[in-house]
Amino acid sequence: MATGLLSTREFNVSKREKFSEWYNTVIYAADLVDSRYNVQGFLVHKPWATRLIRGLYSLFEPELEKDGHEPVVFPTVIPKENFELEKEHVAGFVPQVFWVTRGGEEEFARPLALRPTSETAFYQMFALWIRSPADLPLKLYQSCSVFRYEHETLPFLRGREFLWIETHDVFATEKEARAQLLIDSAIATRVLTEKLGIPLMAFLRPQWDRFPGGLETVAYDVLMPDGKINQVGSTHILGQNFTKAFGVKWTGGDGKEQFPWSTCFGPGIWRMAGALVSVHGDDKGLILPLPVAPVQVVIVPILKSEEKRKEVLDYCLNLQGHLRTHGLRAKVDDSNKSPGFKYNYWELKGVPLRIEVGEREVAQNKITIVRRDTREKLVAESAHAFKHVEEIGAKILDSLRAKAEAELKERITTSATDKRQVKAALDSKGGFVRVAFCSIAMDGEPCASELQEFTQGGKVRGHLLNKKEKPDASEKCVVCGKKAHEIAYVAKQY
Ligand SMILES: [Zn+2]
Numbered sequence: 277m278a279t280g281l282l283s284t285r286e287f288n289v290s291k292r293e294k295f296s297e298w299y300n301t302v303i304y305a306a307d308l309v310d311s312r313y314n315v316q317g318f319l320v321h322k323p324w325a326t327r328l329i330r331g332l333y334s335l336f337e338p339e340l341e342k343d344g345h346e347p348v349v350f351p352t353v354i355p356k357e358n359f360e361l362e363k364e365h366v367a368g369f370v371p372q373v374f375w376v377t378r379g380g381e382e383e384f385a386r387p388l389a390l391r392p393t394s395e396t397a398f399y400q401m402f403a404l405w406i407r408s409p410a411d412l413p414l415k416l417y418q419s420c421s422v423f424r425y426e427h428e429t430l431p432f433l434r435g436r437e438f439l440w441i442e443t444h445d446v447f448a449t450e451k452e453a454r455a456q457l458l459i460d461s462a463i464a465t466r467v468l469t470e471k472l473g474i475p476l477m478a479f480l481r482p483q484w485d486r487f488p489g490g491l492e493t494v495a496y497d498v499l500m501p502d503g504k505i506n507q508v509g510s511t512h513i514l515g516q517n518f519t520k521a522f523g524v525k526w527t528g529g530d531g532k533e534q535f536p537w538s539t540c541f542g543p544g545i546w547r548m549a550g551a552l553v554s555v556h557g558d559d560k561g562l563i564l565p566l567p568v569a570p571v572q573v574v575i576v577p578i579l580k581s582e583e584k585r586k587e588v589l590d591y592c593l594n595l596q597g598h599l600r601t602h603g604l605r606a607k608v609d610d611s612n613k614s615p616g617f618k619y620n621y622w623e624l625k626g627v628p629l630r631i632e633v634g635e636r637e638v639a640q641n642k643i644t645i646v647r648r649d650t651r652e653k654l655v656a657e658s659a660h661a662f663k664h665v666e667e668i669g670a671k672i673l674d675s676l677r678a679k680a681e682a683e684l685k686e687r688i689t690t691s692a693t694d695k696r697q698v699k700a701a702l703d704s705k706g707g708f709v710r711v712a713f714c715s716i717a718m719d720g721e722p723c724a725s726e727l728q729e730f731t732q733g734g735k736v737r738g739h740l741l742n743k744k745e746k747p748d749a750s751e752k753c754v755v756c757g758k759k760a761h762e763i764a765y766v767a768k769q770y
Pocket residue numbers: 713714715720723753754755756757758
């Protein structure tokens with residue numbers, strides 16, 4: 277695996293034919309990360325990736341705040357006894373926990389976990405803060421990294437430390453908790469699909485695949501170019517499990533103890549970065565939609581004669597000022613490299629729009645705008661640069677989205693009626709296989725296990741959250757052949 281910065285000339289891998297090699301090359305070639313830090317599985321995020329990730333946070337956080345969430349910063353460490361209060365949760369997470377066992381020379385009597393997720397930190401405090409229904413709803417979020425002891429790691433897809441947002445919401449009633457699930461799913465869809473052009477499939481996960489300690493899990497799946505699925509986030513209905521375990525309660529008028537309901541939502545910022553790189557990129561590198569591109573417009577001066585040099589550069593700087601005044605992240609690349617080198621470099625970085633300015637443009641008060649995705653060129657009046665950038669930026673996003681949606685549609689197989697056909701579809705084109713399935717309640721688990729083994733990794737993702745699909749009365753489960761109660765989707769995952 278490549279680890280350091282490659283020169284742009286070395287980047288020439290077919291994404292379609294060799295996705296894994298493409299991915300492992302582009303993340304280093306575009307200088308997103310460096311994996312040479314000397315603790316395995318921990319990654320250094322370089323400025324371009326850091327800005328991209330900040331861009332993702334800046335799309336999600338206002339959406340959460342509009343929905344009434346407040347930001348908090350909780351401790352990174354969680355005492356072991358907090359974990360042990362919810363027994364399914366501890367069983368689910370402890371194999372992945374990093375433990376801090378010493379401070380200086382002193383051994384701790386109780387080890388501290390580096391948070392793998394923070395329910396057990398938040399509920400500790402919720403027990404102190406929530407005393408009556410008047411304290412609810414309580415909706416908090418934190419933007420942070422979490423730690424999991426993973427054995428196989430892949431940048432932006434699986435890591436020992438990764439970045440996300442976690443919300444922790446508490447409600448007086450079950451109804452409000454269930455309503456929050458739909459709000460979370462709408463936020464995930466709005467950000468991913470509308471602002472980033474990445475289509476999502478939201479699934480109610482099978483009961484055997486829910487969050488440890490939760491009642492129900494909805495997860496947001498993105499199709500990657502190799503046909504495998506990248507789960508970019510999830511919402512869990514925790515019921516009263518955590519509020520009961522941590523004593524978050526009040527006494528009602530009838531003298532009985534009341535326990536509120538709760539939910540949590542984890543937009544996987546890191547995995548979204550992986551999705552952005554993969555879904556939109558091409559053989560020239562990244563293609564970033566305008567809302568998250570660290571540089572949205574790069575302005576490349578084409579300097580030919582020495583006497584016009586200053587005039588061309590000033591023209592570029594004026595243009596940069598004009599675009600920045602309108603709130604765009606514009607940048608003049610006035611380095612000593614050739615224009616051709618600069619084109620390749622910024623294409624590799626995924627900058628959505630390039631403006632070329634040569635002597636002819638200056639003489640005519642024009643600019644040449646080039647789209648990163650299609651490389652179409654448009655010569656326009658310099659005075660209207662902002663309007664054009666805005667319009668073309670929107671077109672790029674629409675076209676990236678349409679392309680990704682078409683790819684997803686093409687990779688949903690609907691014709692499989694037995695497990696051999698499911699396997700054949702997964703082997704030939706990956707993606708999702710839509711099947712009749714007996715049940716996503718616990719009694720369907722043996723069929724799911726059998727299918728996963730038979731297809732070498734095809735997992736039952738659950739049924740669609742937003743589309744009521746039911747099998748016909750005559751349809752049979754693709755595995756056991758008994759009456760099907762569900763339309764489920766099967767896919768291989770990261
Ligand atoms: Zn079955």
